[in-house]
Structure formats: C-alpha cells, structure tokens
Amino acid sequence: MNKQEKTGLVLAIMCAVMWGASFPFSGVLAGKLDPVVFAIARYSLATVGLGIVFFFFTKDRKWLQVKDIPLMAISGIAAQAMFFYTSLLALEYISASEVGVINGMIPIFTVLVSIPLYRKLPTLIQTIAVIISFVGAFFIAFDPTNQYTGLNIGHMYMVIGVMGFIVSCFINKNFADRYDGLSTMLYQFLFATISLVILAAFKGSDLSEVSVVFASGMNLFSVLMLGLVCSGLAYVMYFKSLVLTGVTRANMVQNLIPLSAFVLSIFLLDEAVTTQKIIGLVLVIGALILFDMDINVIKRKLGLAAATEKETA
Numbered sequence: 001m002n003k004q005e006k007t008g009l010v011l012a013i014m015c016a017v018m019w020g021a022s023f024p025f026s027g028v029l030a031g032k033l034d035p036v037v038f039a040i041a042r043y044s045l046a047t048v049g050l051g052i053v054f055f056f057f058t059k060d061r062k063w064l065q066v067k068d069i070p071l072m073a074i075s076g077i078a079a080q081a082m083f084f085y086t087s088l089l090a091l092e093y094i095s096a097s098e099v100g101v102i103n104g105m106i107p108i109f110t111v112l113v114s115i116p117l118y119r120k121l122p123t124l125i126q127t128i129a130v131i132i133s134f135v136g137a138f139f140i141a142f143d144p145t146n147q148y149t150g151l152n153i154g155h156m157y158m159v160i161g162v163m164g165f166i167v168s169c170f171i172n173k174n175f176a177d178r179y180d181g182l183s184t185m186l187y188q189f190l191f192a193t194i195s196l197v198i199l200a201a202f203k204g205s206d207l208s209e210v211s212v213v214f215a216s217g218m219n220l221f222s223v224l225m226l227g228l229v230c231s232g233l234a235y236v237m238y239f240k241s242l243v244l245t246g247v248t249r250a251n252m253v254q255n256l257i258p259l260s261a262f263v264l265s266i267f268l269l270d271e272a273v274t275t276q277k278i279i280g281l282v283l284v285i286g287a288l289i290l291f292d293m294d295i296n297v298i299k300r301k302l303g304l305a306a307a308t309e310k311e312t313a
Contacts, residue, residue: 008243009244009253011237012238012241012250013253013256014234015234015253017256018229018237018260019257020260022225023091023103023265024261024264026091026222026226027095027268028219030088031092033213034200034205035089036085037206037207037209039088039192040193040196043196045231045232046189048227049227049231049232053182053236054182063183064179068175074167074171076191077192078164078168078171079168079169080188081195083164083165085196086158086160087161090155090157090161092154094158096265096268097258097261097265097281098155099261100260101137101262101280101284103162104255105133105288106166107288109162109163111130112130125291125293126291129291130287132283132286135280136286136287137284139283140281145272145274180239181235181238181242182235255288259285
C-alpha cells in the first residue's frame with residue numbers, strides 16, 4: 001500500500017468514526033427537542049457547510065439539471081430527512097448503539113431488498129453473514145440493561161429509515177455519470193432541509209424550540225458535530241478516500257460504524273457495557289466483514305486451497 005492509499009484509508013476510517021458518532025450525538029438531544037426542528041438544525045448546517053466547499057473550493061461545479069430535480073429531491077428526502085427523522089424517533093425506544101448497529105447492517109438489508117427486485121439470490125457466504133448479523137442484532141436488542149428489552153417500535157423506525165436510505169442508493173446510480181459525490185450530497189441535503197421545513201409548517205412545530213440547542217454547551221456541540229462534521233466534513237472525506245484508496249477498501253472500513261457508535265455511546269450517553277452487547281457487536285461486525293469476502297479467498301486463508309500467485313506476491 002503506497003502513501004496515497006494509506007492517506008485514503010485513514011480518511012475512510014475517520015469518516016466511519018464520524019458516521020458512527022452521529023448516533024450518540026443524536027442521542028444527546030433525542031427526546032429534548034422536536035425531531036423535526038432538530039433535523040432542520042442538522043441539515044441546514046450541513047447544507048451551508050457543503051455549500052461553502054462547493055462554491056469556494058470546487059473548480060468543476062456540477063450544477064443540478066432541471067430534469068433531475070424530482071429524483072434528486074426524492075433521494076435526499078429518503079436518505080437524509082426520513083432516515084435522520086426516524087433515527088430520532090427510534091432513539092426514544094432503543095439505544096444509540098442499537099441504532100448504529102442497524103445502520104451498519106445496510107449492506108445486509110440491501111441484499112435482502114435486491115432478491116425480489118433482481119431475482120438474484122445471495123451467495124452462501126452472504127446468506128451465512130445475514131444470519132450471523134441478525135443473531136448479533138438480537139443479542140443487543142434483548143440485552144437486559146436496555147430501557148426496552150426486545151423488539152419494539154424503535155427497531156421498526158430504524159428499519160423504515162434504512163429502507164429509505166437503500167431507495168436513495170438505487171436512485172443515486174442514475175446520477176453517477178452526471179454528478180460527483182460532493183454536488184450530489186449538497187443537493188440532497190438542500191432538498192432534505194426544504195422538506196423538513198415544509199413538514200415543520202404542516203405539523204405546526206415550534207421552531208423556537210431550537211433554543212434548547214443553546215441550553216448547554218454539550219447540546220450545541222452535538223448539533224455542530226452532526227451538521228458540520230458527521231454530515232458535511234465526513235462526506236467530503238469519504239469521497240476523497242474513494243479517489244485515494246479505492247471503492248472496495250473505503251467501503252470495507254465502513255464496517256467500523258457500529259463499533260464507533262457503541263464506543264462513543266458509552267462515553268456520551270453512559271450506556272452500559274455488557275458481555276451480551278459485546279458478543280452481539282462482534283457478531284455483527286464479523287458478519288459485515290464476512291459479507292464482502294469470496295468463498296475461494298476464505299478457503300485459501302484456511303489452507304483449504306492453494307493461494308494464487310497474486311496473493312502470495
């Protein structure tokens with residue numbers, strides 16, 4: 001691995017930590033602030049942050065074409081506004097570490113959604129990984145120290161949010177040849193913010209509740225981290241890491257998201273550390289790593305097949 005690839009790997013790791021941290025930071029204000037107002041605060045900050053990078057530090061700007069507005073809006077609302085909103089609702093019933101674990105299982109859910117869409121069954125390795133990941137998730141959900149033990153509406157909220165994110169991933173494939181990652185996220189953050197403002201008006205949300213953000217230094221720090229770091233900066237670093245270290249390696253590192261959420265939840269939210277939760281976390285992370293592996297590579301690692309010339313070099 002050369003210096004450029006190492007730099008990209010470090011950026012990808014930092015990005016995974018930031019994305020994992022978004023759930024504990026969300027937990028700081030969950031239940032204290034109207035979820036819609038909270039979401040508006042986050043995505044307005046994220047839009048401003050990415051907007052500054054786009055207008056002042058980007059030479060080849062990809063402007064949004066009129067024909068792409070509907071799909072771009074749907075993608076932004078599904079992956080950002082709906083995902084974060086349902087995450088906040090979920091945090092009233094399940095722990096931030098559980099939210100992080102379910103978010104980390106997005107590759108698993110994507111394969112399950114692809115079965116009816118593309119009529120393509122998962123491989124044996126993927127099937128085993130799916131089973132292990134759900135076993136791990138159940139270990140965490142049924143931990144006795146949870147506020148609500150077992151499956152509840154919080155898990156349903158997260159599954160709804162994850163499905164919205166997956167819908168966005170399928171939509172974003174249509175934009176790959178016309179927009180770069182930075183411009184795509186800027187437009188989607190903008191549409192997410194607009195949709196949340198409309199929702200707030202429809203619900204009659206009191207925007208003055210945003211004063212809760214300034215009630216303590218921790219509240220303000222959490223919102224700034226969510227908007228400028230976990231959203232804006234993290235996406236900039238992620239797209240840079242894709243260029244430097246490649247898609248496969250950058251995405252593999254995202255398996256650290258559940259671990260990041262778990263560890264930071266301990267420090268930020270005083271979540272209990274139990275053997276059952278640790279076992280569940282290890283199972284989920286192990287399943288995510290296994291999910292991307294090839295059966296032939298596994299056989300060679302176990303000494304069941306001869307290594308290729310490329311692997312021994």
